[in-house]
Amino acid sequence: AQSVAQPEDQVNVAEGNPLTVKCTYSVSGNPYLFWYVQYPNRGLQFLLKYITGDNLVKGSYGFEAEFNKSQTSFHLKKPSALVSDSALYFCAVRTLTGANNLFFGTGTRLTVIP
Amino acid sequence: ETGVTQSPTHLIKTRGQQVTLRCSSQSGHNTVSWYQQALGQGPQFIFQYYREEENGRGNFPPRFSGLQFPNYSSELNVNALELDDSALYLCASSLEGRSSTGELFFGEGSRLTVL
Numbered sequence: 401a402q403s404v405a406q407p408e409d410q411v412n413v414a415e416g417n418p419l420t421v422k423c424t425y426s427v428s429g430n431p432y433l434f435w436y437v438q439y440p441n442r443g444l445q446f447l448l449k450y451i452t453g454d455n456l457v458k459g460s461y462g463f464e465a466e467f468n469k470s471q472t473s474f475h476l477k478k479p480s481a482l483v484s485d486s487a488l489y490f491c492a493v494r495t496l497t498g499a500n501n502l503f504f505g506t507g508t509r510l511t512v513i514p
Numbered sequence: 515e516t517g518v519t520q521s522p523t524h525l526i527k528t529r530g531q532q533v534t535l536r537c538s539s540q541s542g543h544n545t546v547s548w549y550q551q552a553l554g555q556g557p558q559f560i561f562q563y564y565r566e567e568e569n570g571r572g573n574f575p576p577r578f579s580g581l582q583f584p585n586y587s588s589e590l591n592v593n594a595l596e597l598d599d600s601a602l603y604l605c606a607s608s609l610e611g612r613s614s615t616g617e618l619f620f621g622e623g624s625r626l627t628v629l
Contacts, residue, residue: 432616443604443620451616490556501547501570504556
């Protein structure tokens, strides 16, 4: 079975400070990992993905994420937070064998304080 | 902009009624997936359509059904609406198969309220 855990419902960070949004996963086989962002009353926007290769992946809007196989984690990071980064962030996992749908975490609300 | 369009954006129904939601997939994509996002929750997988056939289903009852058309657009139908069906319904478009890049591209969603 596939699952994703986002242990923090809420993360607050001051503008200009680095941010981290945590994600751990459980999957049979090689994981394909994703981060999506959701602004109020909007759909999900793709930020970045890990399929294979370099464990540090870079995505949209200056975000990056580090895949750690031994810790089964895929934390989202940004060196300097902007107020406009305030949104709901979802981590998701899938495999390309068997079920190929995305399993989402429960989301982490990021608030960047001016 | 993902190129995935959904309609209607908002609708209100009463218990027991039926609803049809529509989705146009991104050009070049062959697969449509539907997700339900209840308030304060992450999206939950309903089902996926690939080449007009259901290709996986989540833990949703049979009153949730769907279609995919030859142009890869899709419909989600929900019969006998219940109050708990109130949610944001998200359509996601992707290219599956050997050329797959893995990610799904989402539309803006259809917000259904059941009274």
